[in-house]
Amino acid sequence: MMTEPILEVKDLRKKYDDGFEAVKGISFSVAPGEVFGILGPNGAGKTTTLEMIEGLRTISGGSVKLDGLDVQRNPYQVKERIGIQLQSSAFFPNLKLVELLDLFNGLYGQNSDPMELLREVNLEEKAQAAAKELSGGQKQRFSIATTLVNKPQAIFLDEPTTGLDPQARRNLWELVQQIQKKGTTVILTTHYMEEAQILCDRVAIMDEGKIIALDTPDKLIKQLLDRGFKPHTKVQAATLEDVFIDLTGKELRD
Amino acid sequence: MAVNSRKRQMAALRGLTVASLKMYFRNRTALFFSLFFPIMFIVVFGFIFKNSTSNFKIDVTNKSNSELAKQFEAAVKKVPAFKVKEVGADQAATDLNKGDADLTVTIPADFGQKAADGKLSESKVQAQYNEAKPQNGQAAAQIMQQLAGNINDAVTHAPKLVAVESSGVKTKNLSYIDFLLPGMVGLSIMQLGIFSVAFGFISYKTTGMLRRLQATPIHPGNFLAAQGITRLVMAVFQTALLVGIGVSFFEFHLAAASILPFLIVSLLGSVVFMAFGFAIAGWAKNEDQAAPVAQVIQFPMMFLSGTFFPRDSFPAVLASITDYLPLTYLADGLRHIANDGASLWAIRGDLLGLVVWGIVAGFIAIRLFRWE
Numbered sequence: 001m002m003t004e005p006i007l008e009v010k011d012l013r014k015k016y017d018d019g020f021e022a023v024k025g026i027s028f029s030v031a032p033g034e035v036f037g038i039l040g041p042n043g044a045g046k047t048t049t050l051e052m053i054e055g056l057r058t059i060s061g062g063s064v065k066l067d068g069l070d071v072q073r074n075p076y077q078v079k080e081r082i083g084i085q086l087q088s089s090a091f092f093p094n095l096k097l098v099e100l101l102d103l104f105n106g107l108y109g110q111n112s113d114p115m116e117l118l119r120e121v122n123l124e125e126k127a128q129a130a131a132k133e134l135s136g137g138q139k140q141r142f143s144i145a146t147t148l149v150n151k152p153q154a155i156f157l158d159e160p161t162t163g164l165d166p167q168a169r170r171n172l173w174e175l176v177q178q179i180q181k182k183g184t185t186v187i188l189t190t191h192y193m194e195e196a197q198i199l200c201d202r203v204a205i206m207d208e209g210k211i212i213a214l215d216t217p218d219k220l221i222k223q224l225l226d227r228g229f230k231p232h233t234k235v236q237a238a239t240l241e242d243v244f245i246d247l248t249g250k251e252l253r254d
Numbered sequence: 255m256a257v258n259s260r261k262r263q264m265a266a267l268r269g270l271t272v273a274s275l276k277m278y279f280r281n282r283t284a285l286f287f288s289l290f291f292p293i294m295f296i297v298v299f300g301f302i303f304k305n306s307t308s309n310f311k312i313d314v315t316n317k318s319n320s321e322l323a324k325q326f327e328a329a330v331k332k333v334p335a336f337k338v339k340e341v342g343a344d345q346a347a348t349d350l351n352k353g354d355a356d357l358t359v360t361i362p363a364d365f366g367q368k369a370a371d372g373k374l375s376e377s378k379v380q381a382q383y384n385e386a387k388p389q390n391g392q393a394a395a396q397i398m399q400q401l402a403g404n405i406n407d408a409v410t411h412a413p414k415l416v417a418v419e420s421s422g423v424k425t426k427n428l429s430y431i432d433f434l435l436p437g438m439v440g441l442s443i444m445q446l447g448i449f450s451v452a453f454g455f456i457s458y459k460t461t462g463m464l465r466r467l468q469a470t471p472i473h474p475g476n477f478l479a480a481q482g483i484t485r486l487v488m489a490v491f492q493t494a495l496l497v498g499i500g501v502s503f504f505e506f507h508l509a510a511a512s513i514l515p516f517l518i519v520s521l522l523g524s525v526v527f528m529a530f531g532f533a534i535a536g537w538a539k540n541e542d543q544a545a546p547v548a549q550v551i552q553f554p555m556m557f558l559s560g561t562f563f564p565r566d567s568f569p570a571v572l573a574s575i576t577d578y579l580p581l582t583y584l585a586d587g588l589r590h591i592a593n594d595g596a597s598l599w600a601i602r603g604d605l606l607g608l609v610v611w612g613i614v615a616g617f618i619a620i621r622l623f624r625w626e
Contacts, residue, residue: 054469076259079471086469090461092273094280099273106269107470109262146466 005029006067006154006185007036007053013061014048014209022048024209025062032153035176035186037200039193044206046189047087050158053187054084067153080108083147083155083184085140087162093132097123097142100131101149108150117145121175137168144175154185161195166241167250173199266472270480278450278488288450292442292496295562300431300504310394312336313346313355322366326379329401330359336394350384357394358382392564393433432507435500436588437561442492443520444581447527448534448552451485452544455535482528489524493517508592515591515598519605523584526608529615530580536623555581583607 007030014023023045030036038046051057053064055075064071066078091100101114118124121141126134134142140160147155160176161169176199180186190196196203197217205213205220213220279285316327331338341349349355360380381398458464467477497516500506508516530551538544558565558572559581565573576582587604590596598605 056465056468076471076473079469084466084469086462086465088462089466090463091466092277092463094277095273099276103269103273104470106272107266107467107472109259109265109471 003032004068006032007187008065009049009053009062010064011062012049012052012059012064014045014052014057015060022209023052023060026204026206026209026211027062028204028211028214030154030185030187032185033180033183034201035180035188035199037196037203038187038189038206039191039196039203040189040206041191043208045209046206047158049206050156050187050189054082054156055079080150081153083150083152085143085147085155085157085160087158089143090139091131091142091146094130096128096130098127100142101145104146104149110150112149112151117148118142120148120178121145122171137164137171140164140168140172141175144172144179148179148184152184154187155179157186157188159189159191161190161192166244167248169195170245170250262471263473263476266470267476267480270467270472270477271483274480274484275487277454278484288442288446289492289495291445292438292492293499295441296431296435296438296496296499296504299434299562300500309337310335310356310397311349311354312338312394313341313349313358314338314361315341315343315346315358316361317343317363318361318365318367320366323361326361326365330398333397333401335397350382353384356383357398359398392566393429429505431500431504432593433564433589434562435496435504435506436592437559437585439493439496439520439588440523440559440581440585441556441561442496443489443523443584444527444552444555446485446489446492447524447529448531448548450488451481451528451531452534452538452548453541455481455532456538456541456544459535460540478532481532482525485528486521486524489520490517493520506592509595512591512595515596516588518598519584519587519591519601519608522605522608522612523580523588526580526584526612526615529612529619533615533619533622536619539624555579558582559585561585578607580608580611583611 009029010027011025012023012027013021013025015021026045026049028036038049040046048057052059053066053071055071055078059072067081069078069081071078092103095103097118098114101112101117104110105112105114115124115127118127121144123138123141123145126138126142131139131142144155144157144160147157157176161172164172173195176186176188186199188199200217202214202216203220204211215223312330314327314330316323327340330336339349339355343360346355346358346360350358358381360382362378362380365379379398379402381395383392383395455464458467468474493516497506497508501508534544534547534551538547558568558576559579560576561581565576565582568576583604587601587608590601590604594600
């Protein structure tokens with residue numbers, strides 16, 4: 001790591017009262033401006049890890065430092081600097097999008113222009129719509145807008161494209177890349193391999209509470225091939241999803 | 255940084271309060287249900303009993319010829335709300351049974367007799383009402399009690415502390431609406447506190463909104479304060495609406511001087527029942543867990559706290575147990591203020607009861623709170 005890491009996780013653990021150990025001592029660092037992915041099956045401990053970093057869950061062992069601040073000792077200062085997108089998050093259903101952004105402005109002590117934020121996520125026309133009127137893809141885009149209210153140094157996205165159709169998924173990928181271009185660090189979890197491959201500079205593969213591999217996607221694939229791996233299916237130049245996009249068009253349908 | 259973060263927290267508190275209030279007033283279904291029952295009861299019962307209690311029919315049977323007895327009978331006849339008939343004991347009993355009399359008053363033969371030392375012995379008057387029509391009889395009985403109290407003071411020349419306060423009420427025509435409406439205000443406050451908090455808050459949990467709010471820098475205390483302020487505003491709104499309906503259409507009596515104490519007690523009641531709501535919502539994981547607990551708490555109180563009908567007809571054990579229910583303290587307190595013009599100091603017993611319940615519920619809420 002050439003520069004100071006923006007996020008440093010050391011030997012992080014989470015053990016519940018019933019004895020279940022969700023996270024069994026993981027360590028990683030994230031460089032500023034990186035897109036860092038945590039990849040793994042359901043139940044691997046990805047969400048729990050994210051929640052501990054975000055201050056939403058108590059830490060059983062180890063430490064988390066964001067921009068030099070210890071998350072356990074300075075939870076509020078950490079919260080001021082990060083943006084968070086939760087896996088399942090609804091917003092006050094009867095409030096309009098602008099009103100919700102006003103609310104988040106207040107909660108973060110910010111003055112961000114709601115229309116500017118909506119423009120960034122392509123929801124400008126929906127500014128006066130109520131939150132309950134949004135489609136799945138629009139909800140995800142809106143929740144990304146709420147993560148940007150406080151101009152964060154790093155945003156944490158928990159499975160940002162789960163449940164979205166292919167068009168919405170690709171659009172969200174473009175959004176993440178736009179955000180990265182502006183210098184914001186992105187840490188995301190996913191169980192979509194393709195997503196990790198396309199978006200992430202580096203990937204940590206998690207299973208059963210442990211990190212079993214951490215590297216760039218290309219290096220991981222090279223290591224696999226070096227081990228003598230032969231793919232089961234024939235790898236074609238295009239996938240079925242490409243067919244779908246080609247036939248239905250890349251523009252968003254919501 | 256400290257000054258800045260104080261301002262930020264206040265901004266957060268204000269933003270969240272405004273957002274919560276907008277949510278309340280835009281959620282038509284919740285609004286409808288929290289106001290529906292109290293208003294419906296007021297309207298239905300108000301119309302049923304509208305004209306039935308402008309006058310009380312009193313049968314007086316005087317078996318004594320003491321000076322005091324004559325004075326007492328004269329005092330009874332003087333009450334404008336009473337239509338008094340002097341009858342014999344048998345006639346009185348028949349009248350009561352047939353409903354021709356709301357209250358029979360029997361002045362026994364030894365009433366007003368002096369003991370050997372020349373002092374007046376305690377003189378008792380028997381008042382009976384028909385249990386099948388309690389509201390008229392009980393209201394009349396209350397007036398009789400005040401009458402007796404006044405006479406006591408006159409006879410013993412006791413300083414007239416009590417007389418001054420209640421003299422204004424002696425001639426007031428108290429109807430059922432004056433009993434019912436404070437009960438309904440109490441009921442609506444209880445339902446607001448328990449349901450709007452328990453279910454409103456629970457939906458924050460189940461939708462993930464609570465977690466999202468927890469992820470922002472707002473301090474938990476300010477978060478709760480926002481919820482509290484929102485509910486208090488709602489309580490004022492509901493109370494004003496119900497009292498407005500009562501005063502405009504059903505001749506509910508609330509003196510101008512009593513409006514502020516009435517409101518204050520309503521707010522205190524709101525805080526107490528909010529604590530109950532948070533205890534339920536903080537502990538329950540979802541609506542399925544919250545609903546039965548909420549019902550177990552509020553349903554018995556709906557009927558046992560003297561909101562629709564007085565508790566006077568309860569068996570003694572039940573009456574004394576229900577004395578200590580939070581809704582009983584609230585409804586009784588509100589009723590004393592509206593009917594008797596009582597001050598906050600006068601109902602301090604009820605207020606104390608409410609505060610104790612608030613502390614208990616708050617303590618439970620804090621202990622059992624779960625963020626998800």
